[in-house]
Amino acid sequence: MKKWIKWWLFVVIFLLLGIAYGWKEYNRTQKSTFDIDVFASTTATSLVKEFEVDETSANKKYNDKVISVKGIIQSIELTDSTQRIILKGETGGVIGELEKSERKKTAVLKAGDSLILKGVCTGFLMDVILVRTIIVNQ
């Protein structure tokens, strides 16, 4: 094979690989919380306290990280087709916005039950908010 053909073949393959990678990256969806290791495990009470004491530090520590939070269910809410579980804190609580796959698990849960949630921390308003949350134990 002539040298210039080899060279062009290399360039075409390189470009095709680049396009394939770009396309895959562009269409990438969020990784499931099931497949991400837990960054930290804590309780609802101590997590809320950390945010109340120093929100900036707690944001740096927990935001965008997958954490597992143990607590007592304060309420289970269905709002705008989203299922949320709220764990009690002393003042605020921890709101877990559940993954769609977790909805059926809430049927057997009730206020007062102990529960561990695993989700991605997004910060603190009146409560700490976890998104893409899954139920670890029941």
Next chain:
Amino acid sequence: MKKVYLIAIGIILVFICNAQNRLITKAATISFYSKAPMENIEATNKSGISVIDKNTGQLEFSVLLKGFNFERALMQEHFNENYVESDQFPKAGFKGKITDQTKVNFAKDAIYNVPITGILTLHGVSKEITTTAATITIRNGITEGEAAFNINVADFNIKIPSIVKDKIAKTVKITVKATYQTL
């Protein structure tokens, strides 16, 4: 001693009356949409906080920027890291007023058009915005609010990289929907 009790009871009554005049939700849906030649950008956050004072018409909402959910992970990363810089500015909020809250009878089922004006804070920049596309709906005694407004991203010092400048919309439509409960 009686005086102390009376003052304490008075304070508690004032607190209770004030609380009853306030409506709150911790599950406001805040979404934004921008249509552009390159790609439409759309995201939703379902854990916004919003409070309305029925007496004064004061209205507030607050939302965590990291809580916006995009269909594509890459778009969500660009939104947080390059556009709104959510590590530095984790929240967006609005503090405003229903221009004429006397038009709203919170005890009567109806749909009320309520122009709203106030200050939107995003990306560390506060700017006055006004919308006439807002309604308060009273349905079976439950208060629902909905508002939509457009913002120019440049007004909030959000920079669009020059490589995609002509392909991404410079205006974003923000919609807020909330079902309130008495505080």
